[in-house]
Amino acid sequence: MIILSKLADYGVIVATHLAAYPDRQVTAGTVATETRLPQATVAKLLKALAHAGLVTAARGAGGGYRLARSATSISVAEVVAAIDGDIGLTQCSVHVDECARTTYCPTRPHWAAINRAVGQALSAISLDAMLTPAAFVPRTFPSANPSQPDEPRFSA
Amino acid sequence: MIILSKLADYGVIVATHLAAYPDRQVTAGTVATETRLPQATVAKLLKALAHAGLVTAARGAGGGYRLARSATSISVAEVVAAIDGDIGLTQCSVHVDECARTTYCPTRPHWAAINRAVGQALSAISLDAMLTPAAFVPRTFPSANPSQPDEPRFSA
DNA sequence: CTATTAATGGACCAAATCGGTCCGAATTCG
DNA sequence: CGAATTCGGACCGATTTGGTCCATTAATAG
Numbered sequence: 001m002i003i004l005s006k007l008a009d010y011g012v013i014v015a016t017h018l019a020a021y022p023d024r025q026v027t028a029g030t031v032a033t034e035t036r037l038p039q040a041t042v043a044k045l046l047k048a049l050a051h052a053g054l055v056t057a058a059r060g061a062g063g064g065y066r067l068a069r070s071a072t073s074i075s076v077a078e079v080v081a082a083i084d085g086d087i088g089l090t091q092c093s094v095h096v097d098e099c100a101r102t103t104y105c106p107t108r109p110h111w112a113a114i115n116r117a118v119g120q121a122l123s124a125i126s127l128d129a130m131l132t133p134a135a136f137v138p139r140t141f142p143s144a145n146p147s148q149p150d151e152p153r154f155s156a
Numbered sequence: 157m158i159i160l161s162k163l164a165d166y167g168v169i170v171a172t173h174l175a176a177y178p179d180r181q182v183t184a185g186t187v188a189t190e191t192r193l194p195q196a197t198v199a200k201l202l203k204a205l206a207h208a209g210l211v212t213a214a215r216g217a218g219g220g221y222r223l224a225r226s227a228t229s230i231s232v233a234e235v236v237a238a239i240d241g242d243i244g245l246t247q248c249s250v251h252v253d254e255c256a257r258t259t260y261c262p263t264r265p266h267w268a269a270i271n272r273a274v275g276q277a278l279s280a281i282s283l284d285a286m287l288t289p290a291a292f293v294p295r296t297f298p299s300a301n302p303s304q305p306d307e308p309r310f311s312a
Numbered sequence: 313c314t315a316t317t318a319a320t321g322g323a324c325c326a327a328a329t330c331g332g333t334c335c336g337a338a339t340t341c342g
Numbered sequence: 343c344g345a346a347t348t349c350g351g352a353c354c355g356a357t358t359t360g361g362t363c364c365a366t367t368a369a370t371a372g
Contacts, residue, residue: 001164007331027347065349117277121277161360203319213320214319214369215317217317219369
């Protein structure tokens with residue numbers, strides 16, 4: 001399974017690209033060619049980012065996009081949320097009321113905690129951090145089953 | 157956006173239900189009625205879990221499913237992986253070779269770390285832990301931007 | 313030995329979502 | 343003032359997902 005949609009992935013690339021050249025007004029087409037991504041898709045992504053207030057848009061000739069805030073103050077989580085909507089682990093995380101078996105489901109309370117962990121992992125990295133070549137290493141979780149023989153793979 | 161697919165969510169519910177009654181042979185139909193989930197879907201899920209070796213299946217009259225291992229030694233991550241496949245954050249996480257712009261993409265190395273964080277968050281909780289009424293509280297991550305005014309919501 | 317029960321594997325269909333394209337509104341420059 | 347340019351939003355096709363069903367194999371009961 002893949003957690004981030006292709007669009008969200010591209011969105012982070014685009015946002016990071018903008019972060020690399022702060023205070024430069026760039027058109028969607030320019031970003032597309034520079035990032036080697038399809039033009040129409042980049043345009044759509046920038047629209048979503050603008051709608052979320054992460055980038056500012058200027059129309060007309062000589063217009064374009066630029067980051068609304070500093071690269072250090074924008075997290076990856078915000079970019080993803082701007083494109084794919086708010087992050088929730090499960091269906092009932094997002095639409096709480098639509099789950100008919102809320103009363104029977106013993107698992108639901110536990111999702112909240114995992115959810116928060118994922119969210120914080122994504123919030124912990126700013127666009128600025130994405131630009132640095134060295135990888136950010138988050139603090140690891142304590143494993144509930146340390147001597148587990150075959151853990152599922154989490155490929156990088 | 158929703159991280160876990162509905163099927164994976166249901167899968168955890170089913171697996172947790174099995175964990176609640178260890179060493180009891182249950183048919184797919186029984187699990188379906190007891191969990192209030194659609195029968196055909198539960199059957200499909202149990203097939204997948206059996207294929208992954210998480211549950212053992214017995215055919216014929218008096219047959220059914222049961223957990224292959226103890227509830228404490230099966231993590232939520234394993235259940236999810238059994239249904240949705242191995243967990244990867246982005247497309248290129250799973251199919252590394254299919255990303256044509258690997259050389260241009262500065263974000264890719266960073267995904268690995270986030271990826272690992274998500275995976276460990278899911279591995280940290282066993283089916284046994286899912287049964288306990290009190291919520292498990294994972295250790296929180298350090299935030300890269302502590303004074304962030306409007307973080308995206310991570311609904312529970 | 314036969315009938316019944318239940319998992320297994322597969323094909324199959326409908327619906328939702330995703331990725332992508334197009335045209336219209338707004339703005340700046342000549 | 344008008345034409346070029348660029349964002350904004352509606353729209354559409356295709357892949358994926360969620361879900362169902364049937365034929366087959368296997369095991370137990372009578």
